[in-house]
Amino acid sequence: MFVMALTTYVIRMLPMAIFRKKINDKRVQSFLYYVPYAVLSAMTFPAIFSSTGSEVSAVVGCVVAIVLAYMKRGLLTVAVGAAGAVFLVQMIGF
Known part of the structure; x- marks a missing residue:
């Protein structure tokens, strides 16, 4: 259970530790803008x-x-x- 909690914590904290500054690259911002929609559709569409x-x-x-x-x-x-x-x-x- 501890390993599972640690894994979840590391996955959530790692991006905040790595990317401390605002991301100014337009391509990366564009990619990150569409990630939630892609993940939501990938989880929802097969269940339909x-x-x-x-x-x-x-x-x-x-x-x-x-x-x-x-x-x-x-x-x-x-x-x-x-x-x-x-x-x-x-x-x-x-």
């Missing part, structure tokens, strides 16, 4: 296809979420729209 009763409803929900997000709808609208689409597809029987 295993969270419903069928792959058809998962694909429909994913497509509806992508379309609503592309139309710049809010997070709540996207989530409710995708869940509603999945519910309707599963009620139809797919």
Whole structure:
């Protein structure tokens, strides 16, 4: 348990110890700006296809979420729209 706590602590403290100054490189700033979005999508996207009763409803929900997000709808609208689409597809029987 101590090793696990130490590992977690080192991973979180190491960047703060190494990068004490503000990062001025535009390419590095650009990369770091998109890291949270990439990590979130990498964790969320695979779970979409295993969270419903069928792959058809998962694909429909994913497509509806992508379309609503592309139309710049809010997070709540996207989530409710995708869940509603999945519910309707599963009620139809797919």
